[in-house]
Amino acid sequence: MAGSIDVDPKTVERWVTTGRTPYRRHRYAVAARLGVDETYLWPDALTPDQVAGASESEIITIYPHRWSVPSDLWRRMFETAEEEIGVLVYSGLFLSEDAGTHRVFRAKAEAGVRVRILLGDPESPAVAQRGADEGVDDAMAAKIRNALVMYRPLRGVDGIDFRLHDTILYNSIYRADDQVLVNTHIYGFTAAQAPVIHLRKVAGGGMVNNYLESFERVWDRARELE
Numbered sequence: 277m278a279g280s281i282d283v284d285p286k287t288v289e290r291w292v293t294t295g296r297t298p299y300r301r302h303r304y305a306v307a308a309r310l311g312v313d314e315t316y317l318w319p320d321a322l323t324p325d326q327v328a329g330a331s332e333s334e335i336i337t338i339y340p341h342r343w344s345v346p347s348d349l350w351r352r353m354f355e356t357a358e359e360e361i362g363v364l365v366y367s368g369l370f371l372s373e374d375a376g377t378h379r380v381f382r383a384k385a386e387a388g389v390r391v392r393i394l395l396g397d398p399e400s401p402a403v404a405q406r407g408a409d410e411g412v413d414d415a416m417a418a419k420i421r422n423a424l425v426m427y428r429p430l431r432g433v434d435g436i437d438f439r440l441h442d443t444i445l446y447n448s449i450y451r452a453d454d455q456v457l458v459n460t461h462i463y464g465f466t467a468a469q470a471p472v473i474h475l476r477k478v479a480g481g482g483m484v485n486n487y488l489e490s491f492e493r494v495w496d497r498a499r500e501l502e
Contacts, residue, residue: 334483336474342370342459343468353452354380357389362451364441364491365459366396366406367419370468371450372426385435393427393438394491394498396420400442410466424501431501439498449491456487 339345350371354361361384363371371377385391396403398417407416430436448459448467454477462470477484 333478334475336476339472341469342472345472350450350457351376351380353455353457354384356455357384357452359389359453360451361389361391362449362491364394364449364494366403366416366445367423368448369419369423372423378430381430381436382433385433389435391436392495393436394441394494395423395438396445397440397442402442402444406445409463411464412466438501439495440501441494441498443494449487451488451491454484456484458487
């Protein structure tokens with residue numbers, strides 16, 4: 277390790293044995309060498325301004341509405357995935373209807389990428405409440421059932437897993453490795469009318485990690501689709 281980041285081995289030993297925080301350039305080098313975030317190794321090393329600056333760098337662009345996102349962006353983002361694809365929605369009907377996205381999911385799963393899709397449980401109180409909040413009532417549950425039908429060709433593909441969740445969903449999350457599209461939810465508006473934030477994980481940033489952790493929490497408590 278010391279040789280690969282051009283420091284004396286005794287310096288690395290002091291980092292480990294005394295808890296001394298390395299200089300920032302060395303923190304970046306070690307984190308890159310180990311393939312982890314700097315904040316994972318030294319969570320208290322960054323100042324609030326540095327964290328804010330890194331988090332701002334995670335923002336690629338912001339779209340005022342989901343319908344204003346370029347139609348091919350979703351597919352192109354998923355095509356970049358080499359390890360992980362994740363979808364957390366209530367229905368995400370627009371995505372389930374896209375045959376091109378289906379082909380990407382299938383091809384990626386066959387290439388060894390983990391594909392996980394979380395849909396809302398159409399029988400859950402959370403889905404009923406979201407339907408009422410958006411003014412669509414039972415149409416929300418109906419859209420989920422439609423999405424389940426549209427996804428049927430993928431439900432038997434190795435590497436593609438589906439679960440149903442009953443959480444209150446504050447954001448829909450679409451993940452391809454370290455890139456994330458976050459569709460915010462606004463009371464009284466459908467998801468298509470709400471903004472979408474396109475993010476990419478960078479060292480020291482905190483936004484993408486929070487969304488990815490939220491995805492994992494929902495996944496852990498969701499039930500497998502029968």
